[in-house]
Amino acid sequence: MTPLALLLVSLGGGVGAALRFWLDGAVKARTARTAAAWFPLGTLVINVTGSLVLGVVTGLGEAGTLGPSAVAVLGTGMMGGYTTFSTASTETVQLFRSGRTGAAVLNGLGMLVVSVGAAALGLTLGRNT
Amino acid sequence: MAADPADPLCQAGGVTSDTLRPPHRSWRLLGLVALGGAIGTGVRAALAAAFPAVDGISWTVFAINVVGALCLGVLLGRLALRGPDEGRRRTVRLFVGTGVLGGFTTYSTLADDTARLLDVGRWGAGSGYALLSVVAGLLAAALGAWLAGRAGSTRTRTADPR
Numbered sequence: 001m002t003p004l005a006l007l008l009v010s011l012g013g014g015v016g017a018a019l020r021f022w023l024d025g026a027v028k029a030r031t032a033r034t035a036a037a038w039f040p041l042g043t044l045v046i047n048v049t050g051s052l053v054l055g056v057v058t059g060l061g062e063a064g065t066l067g068p069s070a071v072a073v074l075g076t077g078m079m080g081g082y083t084t085f086s087t088a089s090t091e092t093v094q095l096f097r098s099g100r101t102g103a104a105v106l107n108g109l110g111m112l113v114v115s116v117g118a119a120a121l122g123l124t125l126g127r128n129t
Numbered sequence: 130m131a132a133d134p135a136d137p138l139c140q141a142g143g144v145t146s147d148t149l150r151p152p153h154r155s156w157r158l159l160g161l162v163a164l165g166g167a168i169g170t171g172v173r174a175a176l177a178a179a180f181p182a183v184d185g186i187s188w189t190v191f192a193i194n195v196v197g198a199l200c201l202g203v204l205l206g207r208l209a210l211r212g213p214d215e216g217r218r219r220t221v222r223l224f225v226g227t228g229v230l231g232g233f234t235t236y237s238t239l240a241d242d243t244a245r246l247l248d249v250g251r252w253g254a255g256s257g258y259a260l261l262s263v264v265a266g267l268l269a270a271a272l273g274a275w276l277a278g279r280a281g282s283t284r285t286r287t288a289d290p291r
Contacts, residue, residue, distance in 0.1 A: 001178040006175060010171035014232070021227050025154070076173075077170055080235040080238060084232075086230045093267055093274065119237070
């Protein structure tokens with residue numbers, strides 16, 4: 001990876017991270033006064049949508065519609081920075097600790113299953129576009 | 130929602146508006162998260178390029194995710210012990226936690242790699258890799274929180290007699 005490519009991928013990651021911070025804050029503001037305020041919905045939405053978009057991006061790359069640099073900047077960079085594994089893990093642990101075991105299992109396993117499904121859908125869409 | 134005092138368009142910026150405005154609508158904090166995210170993403174991309182996936186499975190991404198979850202567990206645990214999530218503590222959480230560690234770890238690559246393995250019929254490898262990642266991440270985050278609490282209580286104990 002050339003220094004310029006790494007810089008562009010990093011910039012993509014910065015944009016993705018800011019987008020995640022903004023969207024999570026917006027979701028939290030929306031759900032703040034509802035009965036669902038305790039559930040970390042923002043990260044779930046972010047990781048599922050990010051997996052879908054990464055699937056589309058890598059699918060487009062496989063089909064030759066997108067070049068390798070664009071796939072790296074949009075995929076590894078932007079979607080990698082947008083989605084997060086660390087926050088998903090700490091939020092699930094938080095659910096376990098607050099005694100919401102069902103929600104914790106749902107957040108841990110449900111997010112995985114739906115994200116993999118979204119990525120598979122994205123791959124199919126990207127490959128056939 | 131009318132005449133929202135936190136609306137960035139109603140504010141000229143600066144310290145006062147920053148405390149009134151929700152964090153995710155502050156340009157300063159968005160910039161801080163973006164900077165941290167760029168750093169974390171850069172390190173992840175460099176590591177992933179240096180140690181590429183073997184046979185469709187990236188143990189580099191696995192290690193990055195587990196280490197990132199551990200670090201975030203420690204960070205959030207330490208910050209929570211120090212006091213409420215405001216001022217400098219919030220700045221550190223957003224820069225290091227949301228930014229650097231959020232950008233360092235990735236969920237989409239895990240989902241995409243798993244979908245790819247399942248797509249070629251490698252159900253055992255795909256589901257095994259995905260489940261192992263999630264469970265290891267949870268254990269790492271819990272371990273991090275525990276370590277943070279332990280370090281906190283040790284410090285208090287040693288500091289007390291003086």
